Amino acid sequence: MKKVSIIGVPEHFNLPWHMAIEEGAFAERGIDLTWTDIPEGTGRMCQMLQDEETDLSIILTEGVVKSITEGNPSKIVQEFIATPLQWGIHVGAKSAFKTIDGLLGTKAAISRFGSGSHLMAYVNAQKEGWDINDLKFEIINNLDGAIEALTTGTADYFMWEHFTTKPIVDNGTFRRLGDCPSPWPCFVIAATDTFIEKNPSTLKHILEIINLYTSEFKNIPSIDNTLANRYGQQLTDIQEWLSSTMWSQKQIAKQDIAKVSTTLKELKRIDKIIPFASIVT
Incomplete structure (x- = not known):
């Protein structure tokens, strides 16, 4: 074999x-x-x-x-x-963020540099007309790390596949503000x-x-x-x-x-x- x-x-x-x-x-x-x-x-x-x-x-x-x-x-x-890929843009359920525009200047949770969550944060910033030089990141390694970061406020938003994160939206851990499909x-x-x-x-x-x-x-x-x-x-x-x-x-x-x-x-x-x-x- x-x-x-x-x-x-x-x-x-x-x-x-x-x-x-x-x-x-x-x-x-x-x-x-x-x-x-x-x-x-x-x-x-x-x-x-x-x-x-x-x-x-x-x-x-x-x-x-x-x-x-x-x-x-x-x-x-x-x-x-x-x-x-449909990248859901998520925030903590108890956060004050209501719209994607409100995330301007805030910190994105990413699994690591060079990851999809990192690169798509730039794609989303370009789509929204933000200055990409203003992006800030918090490395969280995986989905569990993202849950902790968004719940405690060490990061403000997290981009991950829409349906993978849907149960975490349904159970009230995350709120999804919208989606950013990969081009x-x-x-x-x-x-x-x-x-x-x-x-x-x-x-x-x-x-x-x-x-x-x-x-x-x-x-x-x-x-x-x-x-x-x-x-x-x-x-x-x-x-x-x-x-x-x-x-x-x-x-x-x-x-x-x-x-x-x-x-x-x-x-x-x-x-x-x-x-x-x-x-x-």
Whole structure:
């Protein structure tokens, strides 16, 4: 068996991977694919790719493009989610903030620098017409850290996937002031250059299997109930999320990478734009 490690966030987007692993689809091809949840998100996963602590990652597009541009020896091997991510903009339920404009000049909770919550704070600031140089951040590592920061007031707002945080809004811990969708396909599959170079056939098999699962995922009987039960979500929320989410079975488009890179450069998150062929394989 060929041992392969893969990482991703513990969210509903990644259920096809867990199903394929649990049903032995990779093992049938001689691949021992081991999944590890990374609740700290994209910033941590970029570091793990760079340090070769993992072979593959399901990762936010903007985060991995920034990391690769800055020298991370990894590549995007395929688009995974073709639709934007709905980033909910959250505040503590007892805070005085009522509108997104009221967050101007306040402190954003972020999982770490280079994470999606960090980069999307800049995207949101640009959308709102704020001066990006005025942004302030508090590192909170994960969702539990965000709950503590927004409850105690060490940070003022937190951007995280709308449906993942919905139960925390429903139970009165957070209030959501609005959403900021990512302006590009949100998740990609990335691999280290070492893994790509040394294991082309294994990578091909892995992509074939996951693409089969994602292409049929929405047609699985009662998949909405399975997702709701597994991820502690309301059924109506999962149904809304499923209807607006599309999995991909192809490489990300050149124009999407160009949009990510151009936006990151405009927001001063990267110093240069590198060629498409240096980001994808």
